[in-house]
Amino acid sequence: SAVISQKPSRDICQRGTSLTIQCQVDSQVTMMFWYRQQPGQSLTLIATANQGSEATYESGFVIDKFPISRPNLTFSTLTVSNMSPEDSSIYLCSVRTGEWNTEAFFGQGTRLTVV
């Protein structure tokens, strides 16, 4: 299993600013992912965070808007840049401990409100 600490748990930000969300795992994991969950909606994958290389983004998400870092096997950050009210969502970090381990573990999410 994996225990994920995600910070901050919530924030209220001014439009035009940026917020960096941290994801810390209690063990080394192979795969780390960032999801967005808009109010009352399902989870949409933003990107796969790759250790030591650029993240792999899903259609509709770009690096300039959502830069991601993953300096090691236990930590990743997601930045939401130049925020607008449409970015108000819950952002979740998720990990899988290995390619053949199918269970995904999730952080408790960051509730972001942009005003």
Add this chain to the structure above:
Amino acid sequence: AQTVTQSQPEMSVQEAETVTLSCTYDTSENNYYLFWYKQPPSRQMILVIRQEAYKQQNATENRFSVNFQKAAKSFSLKISDSQLGDTAMYFCAFLDTGTASKLTFGTGTRLQVTL
């Protein structure tokens, strides 16, 4: 691309009764995994049950069981002896076993367990 559909936005069940949540999916893959995740108001995503596509036997975890119909691409969740703590959003999810290896979520079903 895979799609996951949950046709019931909301469901309600009385305590101690049984409820079934529906999920259908579309894929051209033959090997994959299906999941039901629970998201209570705390936002913490919790794995409820997992089914491997190559196994014909339906998965069971205590009060939770699935009806997996591979040919029909159907994967329903049955909750027996419902408890107040089962109140949550339930998401059906699909994981392919290819190099993409990422979860695709359905739109979710909000389950309310009442006295």
